[in-house]
Amino acid sequence: MKIPEYFKKKANLSVEAERIVQTAFTREEFPKGHFLFKRDEICRHIYFIEQGIARIFYYSDSGKDVTAWFFQEDSFLTAIDSFYYNKPTFEYCELLENSTVHSITYTDFEHLLDTHNEFGKLGFHVIHDMARQMIDYIFNLKFQTAEDKYNALLLNYPTIVQRVSLGHIASYLGITQETLSRIRSGK
Amino acid sequence: MKIPEYFKKKANLSVEAERIVQTAFTREEFPKGHFLFKRDEICRHIYFIEQGIARIFYYSDSGKDVTAWFFQEDSFLTAIDSFYYNKPTFEYCELLENSTVHSITYTDFEHLLDTHNEFGKLGFHVIHDMARQMIDYIFNLKFQTAEDKYNALLLNYPTIVQRVSLGHIASYLGITQETLSRIRSGK
DNA sequence: TCCTTTTTTTGATATAGATCAAAAGTTTTG
């Protein structure tokens, strides 16, 4: 979905507001493997996935590649603390497929919030969505067996399981790939 | 901190905006043990803790009391999915001390967002704060030993450790109270 | 198509932390 369409679905935008959104966001296509941001950079953008799939990951203390999040179509992403506090991030954001992405700088986004109260509610809804996702994730992570966590993912985000490699899914769930492979094989 | 003070610290509110905030929120005192909301209720409020400490918890499938979050002074809380989608929550929110709490209904809150663009940015910041907390939490939960998780809590929220019972802390960290007790005893 | 690289599977072993049980300590309350 394109940005104005998405926003229209979430709130009743005036014609003018729609035009403003149109110009505030930049639409770009990137190949699989492209990084939206990398460790040590300051992330100044909010991104919206029109088409494709992105993965945010980091390297743990022991040097292991750990997936923090996946983002599919119609979702917003950013390096939350980095873009808010203007400090370097420790995460990477990698596109796992050729993707179409919309982006806006934090400055421009704040400007929208300041000048049009239609966007205040919208901004709130967007972050709210992110927060809900996180709560679900935490719920599934805690006091659940590896198998329960995998089944919950399968139930709630079946398309991720189809689009993403086993190793990435395993680290997203906080389990090893060997364990996930054994779960899948049903043994 | 009182609500207008808090908001003044976060954004430059006009005198009028400040007055609106003052009247939109209700300030109340509750004794230790009071529930702000309970399972099966629809949570229609956003709460702000001026003084005290709250715990959100739920009963797991196996009937175990699991702490999801703690909230101390100057933080906002709500049953995110319930208040947003107007559906019953599965969580409880219990005050662990005599507390002073400000509250606003979601309807009034949305009204603020609609009518004053100063609040759009503020609402965004508030939820943003919640999101950051969650990210930290997830980071500490995943691929960390029980001891690492406890040490991270001790480092980032030392006051919680002082104010809250061992059992509540253990389930917050996703470990058993026996394990936490052993960690504390240093064995 | 073959060769290289990456991903997944399988096997053997080790271990952190769960579970169960009960004692010790602390707080609440009538």
Place this chain on the structure above:
DNA sequence: CAAAACTTTTGATCTATATCAAAAAAAGGA
């Protein structure tokens, strides 16, 4: 202040999942 009701500690045992290692399978490139 004594009894009851929690909370924390300690001990013994068990188990899910990590770790290490290597084979098998799949994907990507020349």
